[in-house]
Amino acid sequence: xxxxxxxxxxxxxxxxxxxxxxxxxxxxxxxxxxxxxxxxxxxxxxxxxxxxxxxxxxxxxxxxxxxxxxxxxxxxxxxxxxxxxxxxxxxxxxxxxxxxxxxxxxxxxxxxxxxxxxxxxxxxxxxxxxxxxxxxxxxxxxxxxxxxxxxxxxxxxxxxxxxxxxxxxxxxxxxxxxxxxxxxxxxxxxxxxxxxxxxxxxxxxxxxxxxxxxxxxxxxxxxxxxxxxxxxxxxxxxxxxxxxxxxxxxxxxxxxxxxxxxxxxxxxxxxxxxxxxxxxxxxxxxxxxxxxxxxxxxxxxxxxxxxxxxxxxxxxxxxxxxxxxxxxxxxxxxxxxxxxxxxxxxxxxxxxxxxxxxxxxxxxxxxxxxxxxxxxxxxxxxxxxxxxxxxxxxxxxxxxxxxxxxxxxxxxxxxxxxxxxxxxxxxxxxxxxxxxxxxxxxxxxxxxxxxxxxxxxxxxxxxxxxxx
Ligand SMILES: [Zn+2]
Numbered sequence: 001x002x003x004x005x006x007x008x009x010x011x012x013x014x015x016x017x018x019x020x021x022x023x024x025x026x027x028x029x030x031x032x033x034x035x036x037x038x039x040x041x042x043x044x045x046x047x048x049x050x051x052x053x054x055x056x057x058x059x060x061x062x063x064x065x066x067x068x069x070x071x072x073x074x075x076x077x078x079x080x081x082x083x084x085x086x087x088x089x090x091x092x093x094x095x096x097x098x099x100x101x102x103x104x105x106x107x108x109x110x111x112x113x114x115x116x117x118x119x120x121x122x123x124x125x126x127x128x129x130x131x132x133x134x135x136x137x138x139x140x141x142x143x144x145x146x147x148x149x150x151x152x153x154x155x156x157x158x159x160x161x162x163x164x165x166x167x168x169x170x171x172x173x174x175x176x177x178x179x180x181x182x183x184x185x186x187x188x189x190x191x192x193x194x195x196x197x198x199x200x201x202x203x204x205x206x207x208x209x210x211x212x213x214x215x216x217x218x219x220x221x222x223x224x225x226x227x228x229x230x231x232x233x234x235x236x237x238x239x240x241x242x243x244x245x246x247x248x249x250x251x252x253x254x255x256x257x258x259x260x261x262x263x264x265x266x267x268x269x270x271x272x273x274x275x276x277x278x279x280x281x282x283x284x285x286x287x288x289x290x291x292x293x294x295x296x297x298x299x300x301x302x303x304x305x306x307x308x309x310x311x312x313x314x315x316x317x318x319x320x321x322x323x324x325x326x327x328x329x330x331x332x333x334x335x336x337x338x339x340x341x342x343x344x345x346x347x348x349x350x351x352x353x354x355x356x357x358x359x360x361x362x363x364x365x366x367x368x369x370x371x372x373x374x375x376x377x378x379x380x381x382x383x384x385x386x387x388x389x390x391x392x393x394x395x396x397x398x399x400x401x402x403x404x405x406x407x408x409x410x411x412x413x414x415x416x417x418x419x420x421x422x423x424x425x426x427x428x429x430x431x432x433x434x435x436x437x438x439x440x441x442x443x444x445x446x447x448x449x450x451x452x453x454x455x456x457x458x459x460x461x462x463x464x465x466x467x468x
Contacts, residue, residue, distance in 0.1 A: 009072035023063045026053040042133040044122040047248035062260040069264045073122040079112045083238040094268040115279040118252035142245045146233040151223040160218040171233040180208035189215040199229035257322045270382040282337040282375040285401035289368040291331045313353045321346035341424040372401025374412040399440040409452040416450040
């Protein structure tokens with residue numbers, strides 16, 4: 001490692017105005033104490049650093065991003081296989097993102113969902129640490145993994161494991177991309193069965209098929225070709241990993257929602273025709289009540305200034321709760337969040353600010369908004385060099401907003417049933433929630449939506465819409 005350059009970059013990072021010195025120091029210490037662990041240093045997982053340093057992710061990530069900007073770190077987008085969690089592709093520029101990926105190990109193609117299977121990691125910039133290491137990651141603990149050993153060049157290493165179940169297993173090296181099939185069949189044997197396995201060049205194991213009986217199997221792995229080769233085995237085929245068993249990770253979608261990412265890397269966009277699937281995103285639409293009358297009564301210039309004030313209040317709260325303003329459509333705003341509760345908090349805070357704002361304004365210049373929130377799958381695209389979403393979730397969110405009254409938040413059933421959202425309602429002291437069966441324009445069937453009235457800001461408004 002080039003220690004001088006590392007220290008220089010750290011010093012530079014600390015000079016930034018508003019730099020969080022405690023976070024930078026913690027990152028520095030974390031790097032120095034893990035420097036000999038090349039796998040960890042080449043795949044710096046922010047939630048792991050947060051856990052080790054006890055500094056919240058929301059404080060660490062901005063420093064990581066400034067560190068990438070300043071040349072201390074590289075930012076890597078890794079696509080993970082939803083079965084073995086192996087890295088199937090890795091890129092440094094968003095323009096290289098692709099909506100599908102293929103796992104050689106599992107021989108399966110999958111959708112590279114940006115909210116699930118695309119993970120962001122950091123590594124030391126090549127000018128500081130030029131050690132080469134393939135992107136390696138451990139499978140989640142739902143998979144029973146046999147062996148887990150590594151052999152240096154020309155080394156032979158042995159491992160013995162007990163196979164009780166007959167069936168097909170894969171043995172592979174996540175470092176070299178080599179693999180083979182282990183077939184366990186026949187009757188149980190008390191004898192230790194022994195196999196010699198060689199790692200050859202061109203990602204090849206020989207033999208690439210092993211037959212054995214249930215019982216103890218000793219494998220001697222000789223590495224004849226690579227600086228390091230390893231061995232893992234697990235049953236085939238693997239089921240898809242469910243979200244609760246995913247290792248801690250920073251997803252691509254979560255990184256998008258950091259304002260620092262957009263400030264520093266906003267120029268990085270998807271390629272024009274690419275559409276990335278996002279398993280779940282929370283979409284918020286807002287609109288000003290009676291803005292047409294406002295323009296008529298106050299004149300364009302004055303009304304426009306009020307609309308600008310309203311944008312300032314909303315944008316600030318959206319950003320503070322790690323949301324993104326995707327676009328404005330006239331006076332309406334579309335924003336996205338990775339969490340339903342964050343969307344609620346941001347709107348709640350904005351509504352409180354509007355109440356304060358209105359106290360300083362004459363009646364005709366007061367601002368009230370109508371809000372709709374929905375979550376679900378969407379497609380992430382590059383529209384005019386900016387991030388945008390498409391899909392039925394987005395359309396439905398807009399339709400839900402259209403039925404909201406002033407100072408009212410309408411949310412879909414999916415949002416209301418999210419425990420984090422529900423708990424936030426309680427925490428914010430919001431108790432006026434009513435359930436309604438409605439028809440939404442352009443959407444088939446009767447839809448259940450919930451109308452949320454905010455006590456603190458309802459003083460001037462009728463509650464008639466809630467008593468339907
Ligand atoms: Zn796989």
